[in-house]
Amino acid sequence: MSLAHVILGLLQQQERTGYDLKTECFNQCIAHLWQADQAQIYRTLDKLEAQGWIVCTVEIQHDRPNRKVFQITESGKAEFIRWLQTHQPLPILRDPLLAQLHFAAQLPNEAIVHLLEQELEARREKLAECEAVDVPSLDDPIASRDQKMHRLVLELVTQREQTYLNWLQKAIEIIQIQPSDT
Amino acid sequence: MSLAHVILGLLQQQERTGYDLKTECFNQCIAHLWQADQAQIYRTLDKLEAQGWIVCTVEIQHDRPNRKVFQITESGKAEFIRWLQTHQPLPILRDPLLAQLHFAAQLPNEAIVHLLEQELEARREKLAECEAVDVPSLDDPIASRDQKMHRLVLELVTQREQTYLNWLQKAIEIIQIQPSDT
DNA sequence: TGCTACTATAGGACTAATCATATATAGGAC
DNA sequence: GTCCTATATATGATTAGTCCTATAGTAGCA
Missing domain, CATH: 1.10.10.10 (Winged helix-like DNA-binding domain superfamily/Winged helix DNA-binding domain)
Structure with missing residues (x-):
């Protein structure tokens, strides 16, 4: 564990x-x-x-x-x-939003967009939290070895949120141009 | 649930x-x-x-x-x-590699790189699995509404792995140029 | 002949994590 | 006076998920 x-x-x-x-x-x-x-x-x-x-x-x-x-x-x-020093198995990620989106075709476009926008809001908050963390940049010559490791960790966490946000924005745009299914 | x-x-x-x-x-x-x-x-x-x-x-x-x-x-x-239609709480991600990297400053560079490379290998396999999934592209006019949703899901999963891989490669480069701590 | 795999369900034991609550003292807010 | 927060540990109950095993007939392989 x-x-x-x-x-x-x-x-x-x-x-x-x-x-x-x-x-x-x-x-x-x-x-x-x-x-x-x-x-x-x-x-x-x-x-x-x-x-x-x-x-x-x-x-x-x-x-x-x-x-x-x-x-x-x-x-x-x-x-x-x-x-x-021991490589650990990859963590399993279960994202309820992806499960919902998998079945979302039966919802009207506006309902899907609403769902994605709520996620967008929550993810924006999380990204803001990541960016609020204060760790010196990787090029900072004053940064200790420890701080550099913490910076690397923070950068992945931040980039992950950024990727999610970009995808959400693209997904919203795509859903909005779909023909409505009424 | x-x-x-x-x-x-x-x-x-x-x-x-x-x-x-x-x-x-x-x-x-x-x-x-x-x-x-x-x-x-x-x-x-x-x-x-x-x-x-x-x-x-x-x-x-x-x-x-x-x-x-x-x-x-x-x-x-x-x-x-x-x-x-109900927004779900964000899933909590616990990634053992990030936990290891947080404490990795006490390891020699080669040991950290070794750990990152094992992760790289595992993540490459996972990306390959994602890319092997056959769902029509989003611009494909033949794609059904259902298939478009599945495509969106797949794109996030793929981009997530891509982001992880890019970060791993960058992290390996950075660790390699660190002064050794011997 | 024995071994394994497939079809199909189910239960026991366990781990990881969450939620709620209990205890006891001190101090500040209203 | 009452309520809330902080300090500090601990337990009970529950949920979500994993791993292993049992059962039982068919079928293919060597």
Whole structure:
């Protein structure tokens, strides 16, 4: 499971709690590449601990709930490096809009265009989020090796949205010039 | 769940068995837009029948197992049309390669390039599959309304792979000119 | 003769992910 | 005073999807 390895990667950078992982990582820079639910993060931490890939220290707090701080172990690091170099199967993408469009011939043109325009709106928002992320450009000489990797990831995510938007615009134009089926 | 509605759409075209759905639809033209496991198809048919959206007639065969032929009902058709016009939430994409690349700075350039090249190979195969699908072009005057929709779907899937390939090639070039971190 | 593949349905076990809720204290808003 | 948010962990229930196996007759291959 990749989530487990993403968490190992984050704990390799520094020790963190489940709460830290959620609020500082999965809700921030990791959000556009691996969304994860709070409940799933905690359960994955349990599994990683059971595997011996991370260990836990409890920080007692009195005004707030105690913190369970997780640290990666040597075997955890080894497992992470192994995963990092292992080619993973392509993810399976199931896009409901494409499923709808496959059967859309029975709808009037305006209904199809309406559907595509709602998608366009949602995708525009997502592209805006991608473009709002602040990572130095690839030609920037100040960019660290880490930042360059993050930039590459961001560029694919952005280009993917751009491709979707271009296609949506073209699709809308094409549907609009189709003879109406009434 | 979209799988249920894809099945409704297919049963609206003609009555079919679970086996037909798997071998003639989900393994063929639907494959590039909604992969589905045989077990899940049968279980979804059960749910659709319980909902009253499809009905079943058993065709008794003596040399082979009996066939359970499913037909869409009026309420099933209504539900399908409702779904067809309802905007669906954007699917969440979790791409293990992007997760790996996010943490790849600690790997030597050659290891990163190796990972990207394996992905390149897999994505090339997928693009080839997309291009092997035979649907008439959008300007083809003979193309039916249905075929035009299928063409639009195919074009997005193909362009998506093309975008991924272009990015992979660019990424490989960029990694190769990075100073090695030894 | 045994092996595999095709036709056809179905269930058990499991993984990955989501949603809702519970606990407990502190602090700010209205 | 009440409500909401933040901090922090945890569990129950459910959904979506995968993998494996069972059943049972036919047919082709070597």
